[in-house]
Amino acid sequence: MQQLVQYIYIVSAALFILSLKWMNTPATSRRGVFAGEIGMLLAVAGTLMAFEVHNWQWIVTAFAIGIAVGIPIAYIMPMTAVPQRTALSHACGALAAALVGTAEFYQRQPQAATELRGFVMVALIVETLLGFLTFTGSLMAMGKLQEVLPQRPITYRNQNAVNFVLFLIAAGLAVRLILVPTDTWLFPIFAGLALLFGVLLIIPIGGADMPTVIAILNAYAGLSACAMGFALNNNLLIVAGALDGSSGLILSIIMCKAMNRSFTNVLFGAFGQVQAQAHKAEQRPVRSASAEEAAAILESAASVIIVPGYGLAVAQAQHKIRELSDALTRLGADVKFAIHPVAGRMPGHMNVLLAEADVPYDRLFEMDDINGEFPQCDVALVIGANDVTNPAARHDKSSPIYGMPILDVDKAHTVMVIKRSMNPGFAGIDNELYYMDKTLMLFGDAKAFVSEILKELPARVGAG
Amino acid sequence: MPTNLELGLFVFMLATFVGLEIIRKVSPLLHTPLMSLTNAISAISVVGAILITGAEHATNLSKVLGFIAITAVVTNIVSGFLITDRMVKMFKKREARK
Numbered sequence: 001m002q003q004l005v006q007y008i009y010i011v012s013a014a015l016f017i018l019s020l021k022w023m024n025t026p027a028t029s030r031r032g033v034f035a036g037e038i039g040m041l042l043a044v045a046g047t048l049m050a051f052e053v054h055n056w057q058w059i060v061t062a063f064a065i066g067i068a069v070g071i072p073i074a075y076i077m078p079m080t081a082v083p084q085r086t087a088l089s090h091a092c093g094a095l096a097a098a099l100v101g102t103a104e105f106y107q108r109q110p111q112a113a114t115e116l117r118g119f120v121m122v123a124l125i126v127e128t129l130l131g132f133l134t135f136t137g138s139l140m141a142m143g144k145l146q147e148v149l150p151q152r153p154i155t156y157r158n159q160n161a162v163n164f165v166l167f168l169i170a171a172g173l174a175v176r177l178i179l180v181p182t183d184t185w186l187f188p189i190f191a192g193l194a195l196l197f198g199v200l201l202i203i204p205i206g207g208a209d210m211p212t213v214i215a216i217l218n219a220y221a222g223l224s225a226c227a228m229g230f231a232l233n234n235n236l237l238i239v240a241g242a243l244d245g246s247s248g249l250i251l252s253i254i255m256c257k258a259m260n261r262s263f264t265n266v267l268f269g270a271f272g273q274v275q276a277q278a279h280k281a282e283q284r285p286v287r288s289a290s291a292e293e294a295a296a297i298l299e300s301a302a303s304v305i306i307v308p309g310y311g312l313a314v315a316q317a318q319h320k321i322r323e324l325s326d327a328l329t330r331l332g333a334d335v336k337f338a339i340h341p342v343a344g345r346m347p348g349h350m351n352v353l354l355a356e357a358d359v360p361y362d363r364l365f366e367m368d369d370i371n372g373e374f375p376q377c378d379v380a381l382v383i384g385a386n387d388v389t390n391p392a393a394r395h396d397k398s399s400p401i402y403g404m405p406i407l408d409v410d411k412a413h414t415v416m417v418i419k420r421s422m423n424p425g426f427a428g429i430d431n432e433l434y435y436m437d438k439t440l441m442l443f444g445d446a447k448a449f450v451s452e453i454l455k456e457l458p459a460r461v462g463a464g
Numbered sequence: 465m466p467t468n469l470e471l472g473l474f475v476f477m478l479a480t481f482v483g484l485e486i487i488r489k490v491s492p493l494l495h496t497p498l499m500s501l502t503n504a505i506s507a508i509s510v511v512g513a514i515l516i517t518g519a520e521h522a523t524n525l526s527k528v529l530g531f532i533a534i535t536a537v538v539t540n541i542v543s544g545f546l547i548t549d550r551m552v553k554m555f556k557k558r559e560a561r562k
Binding site for chain 2: 019032073
């Protein structure tokens with residue numbers, strides 16, 4: 001049976017790879033989920049049957065609790081809370097890796113000479129270090145996303161130096177433990193430092209950098225599972241961990257490129273302190289409009305591009321915007337959605353919200369695909385997005401967002417922006433777009449305003 | 465014969481390259497469900513947690529830590545796959561709706 005389970009592991013690994021491959025397009029994606037589920041089932045069942053497993057009550061109870069908690073999370077959670085849930089699952093995965101590493105460390109002490117030597121110990125150390133720091137880091141991220149923790153970066157003087165020193169101490173302890181695995185009193189200190197480091201690493205990062213942070217934490221959680229594979233000599237774990245890790249890595253790279261900032265800048269750059277002075281200086285006038293005027297302009301538009309952002313999620317306006325899109329389409333307009341890679345609080349967040357609102361996915365366009373269409377578009381409707389539309393990113397070298405790829409909203413014939421007030425967005429700066437002559441500001445709550453516009457659109461909509 | 469470590473590193477290298485190639489091709493539309501799916505997949509670490517909790521001479525510490533680990537990771541498995549499925553079901557094309 002032990003032989004058989006190794007073959008089952010190979011089949012599971014193949015299924016995991018296929019599962020991710022089938023996530024290529026929405027058409028095959030459900031198949032992908034299914035393949036992953038089968039792979040997981042086979043591997044777990046195989047393990048339970050093949051190895052001598054004792055203490056069944058513990059295992060079964062743990063499974064029961066896990067299932068009881070997991071099902072409600074999956075179904076009761078609204079789609080707008082997906083980033084928080086994702087951060088939570090990174091925390092769980094990382095915690096599990098860290099705890100298993102800790103348990104292995106203490107369990108193997110009697111045979112330390114043979115069982116905790118060399119690379120196995122290195123793997124255990126990496127597993128616990130990454131596991132604990134990703135655990136607290138992810139909890140911090142979840143707190144920021146849920147807005148239980150302050151959104152603005154929390155910084156103090158010499159912060160990077162403090163973090164660096166802490167890291168050195170933890171690394172030093174790690175090396176010492178690898179060389180002398182029997183110094184068990186060092187381990188809790190090491191674990192505590194890792195936990196602390198996770199907190200300190202994340203608190204200076206602001207709310208809108210969370211897409212990148214979540215992707216990075218994803219990679220770390222995957223790597224800690226991988227390290228468990230090395231420690232326990234389980235190739236399936238190595239494969240699964242590597243897949244999760246490379247997924248996180250690629251998503252982080254995409255996010256960083258989309259914000260034109262490097263990893264180190266995101267992690268250590270404390271981006272987003274409100275530029276108080278700059279803001280006060282700009283009291284330039286803006287053109288604002290009412291729902292009636294907005295509806296009139298939209299009614300006569302032949303092409304409309306809607307630009308959603310985090311604000312849409314906060315206002316829970318995704319269903320209303322879909323109604324608006326339907327209404328405009330019935331009036332003969334061509335309606336598209338332009339999705340910037342870092343819109344929302346996690347990669348792909350906007351897509352999921354709009355899909356939930358029944359927007360067909362062939363109406364959702366990535367930045368690179370749709371930027372060329374803005375010059376011919378009659379109306380660009382920005383709702384809840386700010387920094388990703390700011391033209392300053394193109395030419396203002398002193399701007400914190402300089403160089404970031406943006407949506408060319410300013411090239412549309414008319415621009416309408418739905419916003420609650422003139423307060424700066426995440427980057428803490430003013431958006432040049434708002435002061436342009438062709439821009440109309442629509443002040444109000446996104447959901448309410450869109451409802452108003454819908455009411456004002458001609459009665460033809462109702463009959464159509 | 466290569467040692468376990470050498471085989472493991474070999475597997476790691478191959479898996480990383482495979483992972484990078486496959487993930488690169490995932491549609492940006494699906495990045496969110498991708499993340500929840502990869503989380504669910506890496507929850508295969510439940511196998512490690514089961515082995516340590518269920519070891520013949522498991523210490524009490526191992527049993528307790530293993531218990532917590534299994535609970536955490538099974539939550540990931542269950543909610544991960546279910547949420548990914550829920551999200552992925554929502555992506556429809558225009559024709560399908562009519």
